[in-house]
Structure formats: structure tokens, C-alpha cells
Amino acid sequence: MGDSLIKPRQDTAQSTEAALHWMIALEDKPDDAEVATAFEAWLASSEDHVKAWAEARHVWKVLGAAHEAREMAGRRDHMRRSSSKTPMARGTRRRGYFTASILAVATICVAAVFLQDIRIWLQADYSTGVAQTREIRLEDGSTIHLGADSAIEVAFDQASRNIRLLTGEAYFEVEPDAARPFRVDAGDVDTTVLGTAFDVRMMAEGTAIAVNRGRVAVASSTAAEVSGAPLEAGDWVRVSHAGKVERGRDVPDLAGGWRSGMLVVKDRSVGEVAEALGRYYRGRIVLADAAIAGQRVTGVYNLNEPIGALTAVAVAHGAYVHQISPWLAVVSSW
Known part of the structure; x- marks a missing residue:
């Protein structure tokens, strides 16, 4: 599968990153009128921004990251009082907020998987x-x-x-x-x-x-x-x-066909296929659109390339895969 299918469109990737940036900025400064005004202007400037913001909120809720971001913001408030307030420093901190929060999201994903694994390992032979x-x-x-x-x-x-x-x-x-x-x-x-x-x-x-x-x-x-x-x-x-x-x-022979390294599906939902591929992806796959999750799929997919397979499924239904980090892939309609 070509790289062009795996990479989301440049404009949607930028909208996705910007939406997450605004999510973090608003969590960091909930009472800042200047930030709120700038956010509203960004949101109103493009329909893509509206879609990106809606899905960013959904993903944030699914991952439970908003609470973590608020805790991080509180700790940063203390650090910010003793730091420089020059425009360059603010820009550096803003990039730092984005990076730290993405890492927090990834940490939550890894922790959730790890805790589940511990419970299973204690029972499993x-x-x-x-x-x-x-x-x-x-x-x-x-x-x-x-x-x-x-x-x-x-x-x-x-x-x-x-x-x-x-x-x-x-x-x-x-x-x-x-x-x-x-x-x-x-x-x-x-x-x-x-x-x-x-x-x-x-x-x-x-x-x-x-x-x-x-x-x-x-x-x-x-x-x-x-x-x-x-x-x-x-x-x-x-x-x-x-x-x-x-x-x-x-x-x-379709029973247990996954043993060959290929996932063969016949009239199954995108959600079910994403769940199966998730067992071969070292992170978390989030379906941000319930309508996409319910679409039906028939095909053969390489389990050794879970993101490539997920992208093939998404493209067939006019959707896209956004790899927000090595541990998080989001399927959306934009």
C-alpha cells in the first residue's frame, strides 16, 4: 500500500493538530478572554475547523485526558509565575503544552492497556x-x-x-x-x-x-x-x-484464517475490524465517528501492517486515519 494512503491530507492534519492545540490552550487558560476570542475566530474561519474541534472533544473525552490536562495546567501555573513572559517564551511554553498533553494522552493509553494486562496475566496460563x-x-x-x-x-x-x-x-x-x-x-x-x-x-x-x-x-x-x-x-x-x-x-477455512497473518472479513462492521486490528497495533485506535463504525466491510487485510489495513478500511468509506502519536490513531470522516 502506498504512503499516500497512510498519510491524511495535509489540511485535515493541520486542522487536527490545531484543534488539539486549542483544546489544551482553553484548558490551560479557561478565563482568558483573549484566548477565547482567538479560538472563536479560528473556529468560525473554516468548516474543517468545526469538524476538527468536534472530533477533538470526542477523542479527549474518550481518552479521559481532560482531567489529566487540568492537573498538568495547575502544575504549570506555579512554574509559569517564575518563568519569562516574553512572546518567545510564551510560544515555547505553548508548544510545550501541546507536547506534554499528547504525551499524557499516550501515557493514559499505555496505562489502561498495562492495567488490563496485569489482571489477565494473573489469571492466565x-x-x-x-x-x-x-x-x-x-x-x-x-x-x-x-x-x-x-x-x-x-x-x-x-x-x-x-x-x-x-x-x-x-x-x-x-x-x-x-x-x-x-x-x-x-x-x-x-x-x-x-x-x-x-x-x-x-x-x-x-x-x-x-x-x-x-x-x-x-x-x-x-x-x-x-x-x-x-x-x-x-x-x-x-x-x-x-x-x-x-x-x-x-x-x-475462513475459521481461524488469521493464523496466516491475514484478516479475512465478510460483511462486518468497521468497528469490529478496527477492534481486530487493534490487537496488532501497539497503541489505541479510536473511531471518532459512530456512523463510520457501523459501516460494513468485506476484504482481506495484512495483520502485519495494522495502520495500513486500517487506512484501507477507512478510505473505502471516505474516512481518514490520523496518527496523533505512535500510540494513538484516530479514524474520522474529515
Whole structure:
């Protein structure tokens, strides 16, 4: 994919940076009439500025950075009283505010991911990091292909084989054992098999199961209707946290297709694709426009280039990817 697709348009990039600059300036000087007047003039000068400001506020709210910026502003007030007040010094400080606040946003992103990882690591028997996959051979001869940024807990005994998917995605190749059913618990959804190969994925919206070969029985505490006929090769089912059930059938080999390093999606939402790509991106992806998040996508994307793949998805829907820092990518319609 060419660099031209990865870089946002110059004018929108400038609007994005300017909007974040004004966000910081207004947080820093909430009662300064001169700053407020200059901001209003900037906002009224372009429709792009209005859009950039709206999305900057949304991103700031999503990341929880406004509170952090206010705390930083308070500390800077003390420092400012003893610093030079020349125009050059003010300009230097203003650039410093922008840099420091972007670093604060990045720190929040990293901290949120790190705290989540700690909780999972304490529970997990096996886990992977961002953009890392792992093949696990179990004592019964079964194999688990653990997806990126994923974790599982294993509990085997003489009567059962239980796996708990804590986060992410895993593809299972199960050795038959009629005396010990193989069960995968993923949130509100349980999958039980004797011998088969299937994929289980936990998402923000719920859980998805797809079968490559064999048969699996699916049950859910939130969706009784999912406990029907077993899934067979090519079948898939998705159960939302609210209990909504969606069923379908695809080429069996699509189940666990991510093991090849390619993400194959068929009629899925941009939001879901962004979530999948996020497990291969060392930062956070924010969808600033709900309308874009709900658009449907079909395609094949390289998991080794998550931002390139995200940009391809965005461009197909007239949107853009703004990399605000190495740890933050924002998808917007401008």
C-alpha cells in the first residue's frame, strides 16, 4: 500500500493538530478572554475547523485526558509565575503544552492497556502480547493457536478438559476423547466438542464461534435460542452480550484464517475490524465517528501492517486515519 494512503491530507492534519492545540490552550487558560476570542475566530474561519474541534472533544473525552490536562495546567501555573513572559517564551511554553498533553494522552493509553494486562496475566496460563501469536500443545494432544493480545486459562482433570478464553481469540484443534469432553468458556458462551477444529473470538459486542471441521455444541446463559442444532463445518454463530444471536455459513477455512497473518472479513462492521486490528497495533485506535463504525466491510487485510489495513478500511468509506502519536490513531470522516 502506498504512503499516500497512510498519510491524511495535509489540511485535515493541520486542522487536527490545531484543534488539539486549542483544546489544551482553553484548558490551560479557561478565563482568558483573549484566548477565547482567538479560538472563536479560528473556529468560525473554516468548516474543517468545526469538524476538527468536534472530533477533538470526542477523542479527549474518550481518552479521559481532560482531567489529566487540568492537573498538568495547575502544575504549570506555579512554574509559569517564575518563568519569562516574553512572546518567545510564551510560544515555547505553548508548544510545550501541546507536547506534554499528547504525551499524557499516550501515557493514559499505555496505562489502561498495562492495567488490563496485569489482571489477565494473573489469571492466565498462556497469553500473547500485541501482534504476537502462539501455538500451544496440550497434554491430551490437542493444539491451541492463540491469537494476538489474547489469554487463556486451562483446567484439565480425568473427567473434563476445560479452557477459559479470557480475552482475544483462539483456534482449537481438539483430539477426540469421548470420556473427556473439551469445553471452551468465553464470557457468556460455552462451546463443547469431542473432536473438531474451531475458532472462538471475544469482542466488545460479544462472542463469535466458527467451525472449520467437525461439530460443536454452543450454549449461552444470555441466549437460550443458541442451544439448537450443533454447528458443523462452515457454520458460525455470534452472540451479543445482550443475547442477540446471529448465524451464518462461510467457507470452512475462513475459521481461524488469521493464523496466516491475514484478516479475512465478510460483511462486518468497521468497528469490529478496527477492534481486530487493534490487537496488532501497539497503541489505541479510536473511531471518532459512530456512523463510520457501523459501516460494513468485506476484504482481506495484512495483520502485519495494522495502520495500513486500517487506512484501507477507512478510505473505502471516505474516512481518514490520523496518527496523533505512535500510540494513538484516530479514524474520522474529515
